[in-house]
Amino acid sequence: MPELPEVETIARALRPALVGRPISGLRVSGMPLRLRRPIPARALERAVAGARVVAVTRRAKYLLLELSSQFVVLVHLGMSGRLTLAPASVPPSRHTHVVFALDRDEELRFVDPRRFGLVAVYPREQLDLSPELRGLGADPLDPAFTPEALLQALQATHGCSIKAFLLNQRRVAGVGNIYACEALFLAGIHPQASADRLSPARARKLHRGLKRTLTRAVSYRGTTFRDYRDPLGESGENQYQLQVYMREGERCKRCGRTLRRLVQQARSTFYCPGCQRV
DNA sequence: TAGAGCCTGCGG
DNA sequence: CCGCAGGCTCTA
Numbered sequence: 001m002p003e004l005p006e007v008e009t010i011a012r013a014l015r016p017a018l019v020g021r022p023i024s025g026l027r028v029s030g031m032p033l034r035l036r037r038p039i040p041a042r043a044l045e046r047a048v049a050g051a052r053v054v055a056v057t058r059r060a061k062y063l064l065l066e067l068s069s070q071f072v073v074l075v076h077l078g079m080s081g082r083l084t085l086a087p088a089s090v091p092p093s094r095h096t097h098v099v100f101a102l103d104r105d106e107e108l109r110f111v112d113p114r115r116f117g118l119v120a121v122y123p124r125e126q127l128d129l130s131p132e133l134r135g136l137g138a139d140p141l142d143p144a145f146t147p148e149a150l151l152q153a154l155q156a157t158h159g160c161s162i163k164a165f166l167l168n169q170r171r172v173a174g175v176g177n178i179y180a181c182e183a184l185f186l187a188g189i190h191p192q193a194s195a196d197r198l199s200p201a202r203a204r205k206l207h208r209g210l211k212r213t214l215t216r217a218v219s220y221r222g223t224t225f226r227d228y229r230d231p232l233g234e235s236g237e238n239q240y241q242l243q244v245y246m247r248e249g250e251r252c253k254r255c256g257r258t259l260r261r262l263v264q265q266a267r268s269t270f271y272c273p274g275c276q277r278v
Numbered sequence: 279t280a281g282a283g284c285c286t287g288c289g290g
Numbered sequence: 291c292c293g294c295a296g297g298c299t300c301t302a
Binding site for chain 1: 294295296297298299
């Protein structure tokens with residue numbers, strides 16, 4: 001569920017709450033239970049022992065907890081994952097898989113009902129070579145994401161749709177279903193348009209559409225439809241800014257035509273048949 | 279480069 | 291009950 005803006009919002013909320021604080025313990029629950037991969041309990045124990053949090057950062061949809069032990073804990077929230085800060089006295093909710101004990105009887109908890117999420121740990125110097133981060137495309141909010149870089153990535157594909165392109169993390173990293181739909185609407189590009197045949201002018205529009213939709217979503221602290229909450233339980237407000245996502249059957253605010261839904265890669269795509277052209 | 283599959287929960 | 295959900299990985 002969480003895409004770049006939601007993970008960025010979580011990172012910003014966790015940063016002042018965690019940086020400088022010691023981690024006093026670790027609990028990994030339900031050994032037969034696993035996330036996308038088994039939770040590396042022993043490696044986490046080693047990384048966390050006697051360590052403090054040095055930084056909280058984000059890479060695409062990954063949240064990174066950088067520790068004074070020179071290890072980095074990497075968290076991916078999948079579809080239903082959440083990181084919550086709570087007093088140790090509050091009983092953990094169902095589907096709590098990892099708990100980092102902090103000082104002052106507080107805890108950082110990783111909760112994920114559907115278990116599509118991931119917790120991994122790497123020595124800091126191996127992070128960029130990790131299977132998770134190696135091969136990620138440019139993050140659209142990174143300065144390296146220029147219109148030229150986008151055009152080059154587009155032209156490296158072979159006949160996939162522009163929607164599939166945006167969801168492919170090796171091409172552009174951090175965009176998911178909501179913001180792919182929204183960026184394409186802002187750019188006036190039909191989701192079934194072929195990625196490698198986009199003109200430089202339309203690639204530039206897409207570049208602007210991605211930047212705009214993601215920047216705005218960060219400023220509204222993410223989109224809350226159902227599960228998404230920040231670590232303190234607050235919902236985001238960006239759902240009110242969305243132009244097409246989950247608005248099938250409603251009127252386009254720009255041209256008045258009825259918004260439609262189609263299925264691509266087994267995912268719903270929402271678009272305006274009037275504003276978006278192949 | 280499309281599909282199925284992985285999971286649980288929710289709303290119709 | 292069914293279909294659907296903000297993700298990714300593996301397969302043909």
